[in-house]
Amino acid sequence: xxxxxxxxxxxxxxxxxxxxxxxxxxxxxxxxxxxxxxxxxxxxxxxxxxxxxxxxxxxxxxxxxxxxxxxxxxxxxxxxxxxxxxxxxxxxxxxxxxxxxxxxxxxxxxxxxxxxxxxxxxxxxxxxxxxxxxxxxxxxxxxxxxxxxxxx
Numbered sequence: 001x002x003x004x005x006x007x008x009x010x011x012x013x014x015x016x017x018x019x020x021x022x023x024x025x026x027x028x029x030x031x032x033x034x035x036x037x038x039x040x041x042x043x044x045x046x047x048x049x050x051x052x053x054x055x056x057x058x059x060x061x062x063x064x065x066x067x068x069x070x071x072x073x074x075x076x077x078x079x080x081x082x083x084x085x086x087x088x089x090x091x092x093x094x095x096x097x098x099x100x101x102x103x104x105x106x107x108x109x110x111x112x113x114x115x116x117x118x119x120x121x122x123x124x125x126x127x128x129x130x131x132x133x134x135x136x137x138x139x140x141x142x143x144x145x146x147x148x149x150x151x152x
Contacts, residue, residue, distance in 0.1 A: 054117035061148045062115045062141060066124040069139065069150065073128065074109040076101035086142060086149035104130060112136055122148070 053059075065084065072080040078098035082089040089097075101107075108129040116123045120143040127136045142151045 054122075058117060058122075058143070058148075059115070062117060062122050062124070065141060065148045065150075066111055066115060066126075066139075069124070070109045070111055070126060073101075073126070074107060076104075076107070081150075084150050086144045086151045106130070115141075120144075 054062075068080070069084055071077075072084065076098070078094045078101065081097065082094050110127050112125045112127045122141040123138045124141060125136050125138050127134055140151055141148050143149075144151075
C-alpha cells in the first residue's frame with residue numbers, strides 16, 4: 001500500500017513539474033518567440049457539459065482559484081501553488097518547482113478568456129510572459145471532495 005502511495009505521489013509530482021516546466025521554458029532567454037496563430041481553444045471538460053451555465057458558487061470558486069493560481073506563479077511561490085493541488089505535493093516536488101521558478105526570473109502572468117466549466121471539471125487559460133516570449137497554457141481544474149483544485 002505504501003509503495004502504491006509513493007508511486008502515485010511521484011507520478012503526481014512529475015505531472016505537475018512537467019506543466020510548470022512548460023511555463024518556465026518560455027521565460028528562459030533566447031530568440032524572441034511570438035505566436036502569430038490564435039491560441040488553441042482549451043480542451044473540452046471530461047464530463048459532458050450541460051447547456052445551462054454553471055452555478056454561481058462554482059463560478060466564484062473557480063475564479064478565486066484561478067486568481068490564486070496566477071498569483072502563486074507570478075510570485076514564484078511553490079508553497080502557495082502546493083495548496084492549490086488536489087493531492088498533497090511532496091517537499092521534494094515543491095523544492096524542484098521552486099528551483100525552476102527561481103531560475104526563470106520574473107514572469108508576467110494573467111488569465112485569458114473565461115473559464116470553461118462542465119460539471120466537476122473546468123479549464124482556465126493562463127498566459128505566462130517572460131524574456132523568451134509568451135505561452136498560453138490551459139490549466140485543468142477539478143472539484144474533489146467539494147473543493148476546486150488543480151489535479152495531477
